[in-house]
Amino acid sequence: MTTQTKPRLKPKHQRLVLALIAIVAIIGAGLLAASALRDEAAYFVTPSDIAAKPPEPGVAIRLGGMVEKGSIVRSPDGLGLAFVVTDGKATTRVAFRGIVPDLFREESGMVADGSLNAEGTFVATRILAKHDERYMPPQLGTMPIDRDNMVGTTVEPKR
Amino acid sequence: MHIYANPLKFLSIARPLTPWLALGGLLLAILGGYAGLELTPPDYLQGETVRILYVHVPAAWLGMGGWLALAIAGIVQLVWRHPLAGIAARAIALPGMVFCALCLVTGSIWGRPTWGTWWEWDGRMTSMLVLLFLYLGFIAIANAGEERGSVSKVAAIYAIVGAINLPIINRSVVWWNSLHQGPSITLSGSTIDSAILWPLWLTLGGFSLLFGAIVLMRMRAIIADIRSEARLKRLAAR
Structure with a gap:
């Protein structure tokens, strides 16, 4: 050169x-x-963020976290949905009416647009499923998964 | 015409290397594509959409790798004044941009069935879109310059400054909450099961070799352009 x-x-x-x-x-x-x-560019807030600094009711925010196991309750008409979102440290109750993506399920990541109501429940207007970094064939998908590791890598911001 | 001394030496290497890279790349990409479509199992959650990974990941890698090469070419041009640096930068910019766009498009197609949205302004997607705009800007600046077989100093500096976006893209899913998942393949291993992972190495290698072949072909075309123009000028001066 x-x-x-x-x-x-x-x-x-x-x-x-x-x-x-x-x-x-x-x-x-x-x-x-x-x-x-760092804080401005975050795509969503976590239940811990909401617990630490509760936003005003009615202010549009985006909530992200894992859907807690066994927490999904569907309304009798099949359109309403209530569940609990957790980041391992805090939880937020979420209510939603509408269609959720196929990958939305318990113990999986999700992101919701909406706002808190007066009772502290997050009323979602749109729900997205968050996929994590694990890819595996179907027969392995039923294997026990490393819960702590999964929460740490998908929801908690690493600071 | 001492400036052509190096390009001539370069041509004697690039000419025989091009078909090897092109054929090898094509072979690996076809093998990887076939394996990814036919031989691997679907994902337990995503189902068949997981297969877009075999294009999306190499496209992301080459889109970012292309800019890294542009930045290195910029440094080599500014510091060593190497005549091939500007030619390489011109040759790399377009295929780099194409792979960057391919990454965004395949990501969007995957995002609709997986996340439920075509596009979200999260850290990873936004920074990758910025990279696409950086490529557009580089091509515009390079074409605006007077230089034919090289790029202007401004373009070289722009390429170096733009490289700051690369660590931001890489770290965007770690620094910020994002919709895009965290890194699957890290130095400590892969969270993609080996049954799904292995064709990715074929397409990664294949696309990379093809990228190299395209860059060499474009560099040779630029050099041929300069030389034919110089010859015409000499003839006209006679």
Whole structure:
């Protein structure tokens, strides 16, 4: 790479130092920006966030977490749905009327748009299923899963 | 015309290398595609949609790898003034952008049945979309310059600065709550079962070789362009 710039060794080194300084400055700026965005860029809040700093009732928020085992209750007409969302530390009750994705199920991640009502129940207007990072064939899907690890990797923000 | 000394040496390597990369890449991609469609089991939750993984992951890898290569080419151009750096940057930008777009499209197609939405503004998707716009910007800046066989200093600096988006894309699912799942394949292992995982290595390798072949072909085309233009100029001056 250096075959043709031999006579200009010095300015080349100067440019290399300049480039390295610039790269360090860019990385520094990027990390600063990312850490400043840390809370703003979160796609959803967790039940712990709601427990720590309850948002005003009626303010639109997005809630994410795991659907607690055995918590899904369907209304008699089949359209209403109530369940509990957990992040392992806190829980939030959620109510929803509508169609949920196929992958929405107990002990699986979900994300809901909506707001808290006066009683502290999260009234969802839309529900998305969150897929986790595990992929396996169907016969393995019934195997016992590492619950703690799953909550840690899918719901809890790693800070 | 000492500036062509290096491209000539480069051509003597690139010419025989291109068909090997192209054929090898095609073979691996076809094998991986067949295995991914026919030989692997469906996922326990996602069912058959899991198969889009074999295109989505290589596309993401090459979309990001392409920008890393652009940034390295930018440094080599600015620091060492290497004549091939700008040519490589021009050659890489377009296929990099295509793979980036392919990643976004396949992700969207997978997201609809899995998550229940085509698009959400979460950290991973937004930062990947930013990468697509960065590619568009780079191509626009490179084409706006006077240089034919290279890219302007501005474009090289832009490529280096834009690389800050790469760690952001990579870490977006760890730093922020996101809809996109966390990393499946890490240094400590894979959370994708080996029965589903193995064709991914074939398509990853195949797409990467194809990417290399496309870049070499584009570099050769750019060099041929410069040389024919220089020849015409010499003839006209006679």
